[in-house]
Amino acid sequence: MKIVVLMKQVPNRDAILRVNREEKWIEEGDLSFEVSESDGYALEEALRLKEKKGGEVVVCSLGPQRVKSVIKDALARGADRAIHILGDNLEHVGPFATAKILAEAIREEQADLVLTGLQSDDYGYGQTGVIAAELLGLPHATIVIEVDYSGEQLRVKRELESGWYQWYTMRTPCLLTIQSGISQIRYATLKGIMAAKKKEIREVQPAADAAAAGEFQTVTRIYLPLKQKQTQFLGDGDAKRGAAQLAEKLRNEARVI
């Protein structure tokens, strides 16, 4: 079985973020980067499937040279080889272009399974996997929290709202977007790190038409939500009525109860 995992590098989650001067993105100068959390779980799921069914895990990542650290880390944890799509300023294209570039880069792999995180920790669109599936002509399932491939068919458990789940039988090849926190991610062993040195990382350029695919959405401005302070007196001195109004506001305005 061949599994391709799409992985993205994002700013470290502990970083203090500052909006950049152009107000289009954040200041990246003093940031450190890490793998987007749910992509890490996607890789873990791929490695577990490989351990059970055999085959190959190929990771694919889009971005500048610094993205290599995410790729190397994946190889050290057990992925077999990697595709690095290198291009300038491609880390900020929208989800359609991203998905198109990724889809073109992995099309030839003819994977049995494509896994990725359900959404990236930076933009958080939650679209890349879904669009890539569409472009590759694959069925997909989102927010997957369990993958069962013990039988003939692939069964996946999806997270719905309010504690509801859905089991789904998929035909392969297909694409799954994986939820965070569904397993214990393995650490890279020192042996794995040394072995990663010898694994293939193929650098490719984004397909020309993919990069020029255009955007269906653009970011016009990034800014911090304005903080507002406002005082309201409830109940006009009547405690009972005040309490009722407070409860109503907490339920319907603040939505905390």
Place this chain on the structure above:
Amino acid sequence: MSAVVEEKKIIVGGSFLIEERTPEEVFTPEDFTEEHRMIADTARQFMDGEVRPRIDDLEKKDWKLARELVQKGAELGFIGATVPEEYGGLGLDQISGGIIGEALGRSASFATTMGAQGGIGLLPILYYGTEEAKRKYVPRIVTGELITAYALTEAGSGSDALAAKATARLSEDGTHYVLKGEKMWITNGGFADVFVVFAKVDGDKFTGFIVERQEGLANGAEEHKMGIKGSSTTALALDNVRTPVENLLGEVGKGHKIAFNILNIGRFKLGAMCCGGMKLMTSESVRYANERHQFGKPISSFGAIKHKLAEMATRTWVGEALIYRTLGLIESALGVAADAADAESKLRAIEEYAAECSAIKVILSEFADYCADEMVQIYGGYGYSADYPAERAYRDSRINRIFEGTNEINRMLIPGMLMRRAMAGKLALLPAAQALMDELLSPQLPSLDEDESVLAAEAKLARNAKKVALMVLGTAAQKYMAALAEEQEVLLGASNIIMDVYAMESAILRAQKLAASQGEDTAALHLDMVRVFCNDAVERVEAEARNTLAAISEGDELRTLLAALKRFTKNTPTNTVAARRRIADAMIRANRYVY
């Protein structure tokens, strides 16, 4: 094809005191390979993901958990990293060992457990064990299946370790030794399976043995310690315990060699662990200072707090420069050693830098204590509460000045070892001291150097500090001759100067190398750190030398020496206030230690 045998020379141990090095000659953390960096990442992730969340359980003496964590760490390769592959290790370099040590330092308790397991409890077997013993024990220690401990200290013999009273006698049939005695303060004592034990054969032959847990070998109750409460420390009673002759370490009567050589490794590992702890303490202090508001502002905006943060970062960065410079020296000496596969030549390569290892132990343990102390202060009242991390960090840090040779013992070892190397003709200390004395007596021309290279002023301070060290050492040696060993205060003074020399020079070379490879702009804050550090170091050197010289010299001689001292420590102060603010601001912005 004719092999061109290039004769490689090693940098002589202790030569930092009399020779000049170029940045290209020193190894720095900026020279880490990608694999080194990945090892650092995985080790840090393991500590933060598996160990630190469980520290409360470890402190409740859950040794089953400790064993599990050791095994998990072992699976990732942390115990066997530098052990040769034939014994189940990975055969990686000493740099990797240092990197792992640093990560372990994120939990002082677990670092101590692992320090015994992968260091002092394992290395004597690896380096001195019989082939049989090595094959029997090392692979199982590397996987964490067997937990090890190192039993040297006794109630009556700590610093004076060779005065141990434990005895060993050969059985009548000559097949095994029988050991008797009591050991004290044994790390992992509560749950170790295998012990490296030192005892005297025939009453006076100090010898090392491997001893398995068995009937007759009992550990005492857990000591009630100030810190590192998540590590096991107990006494150990040996009541006629037996161990086969194959478990003898090295030769009968040569146990001191084991004890001392293994300590060299233990010392740089301890330094690395301290450094890892300091990075964490600094990051946590920055985070807290950013969060905590007083007078309507985050306390990180106050100059008083910035000073602390900058100083914590500077010491961390300088300490790190020292560790990896020394590991780089050891690594290249190991590469040059005729047959680096044999244990003896490996240990000799490490022993070459014994003085440097002692310096690292002392400097890093004291830097770590400084950081812990300032961390408490930055946390204020919350620093005094066990509900916040500063209190534990403060208690945990203190032990580092005591074990692996107290800092007093290590301090005195430094000039002692350098002098011994000089006497043995391995280090040209005496000609250098003589040349300096000639320089002192000849008329001085004002120097007109207009060196404008990076950190030229600091490099000059370091060069001159070397002269101060030689002046103090030379004068002391002349006055006391062989009796110098009895003049502890003088030795301590000289040692402090020597350590500052090594620290200044290591920091300067690291920053120069960084500036050369990444540009002066990128290195700007590192250059600030070096300027701040050297500015203060030269003041320490001056004070230490003045007081020491006044104790060993008088009259005209003293006046000449003090005049020279004044010249050698002349320093136009840099604006350390502004520099420290810059150093702190970068961390405040990033919300963590960034160097």
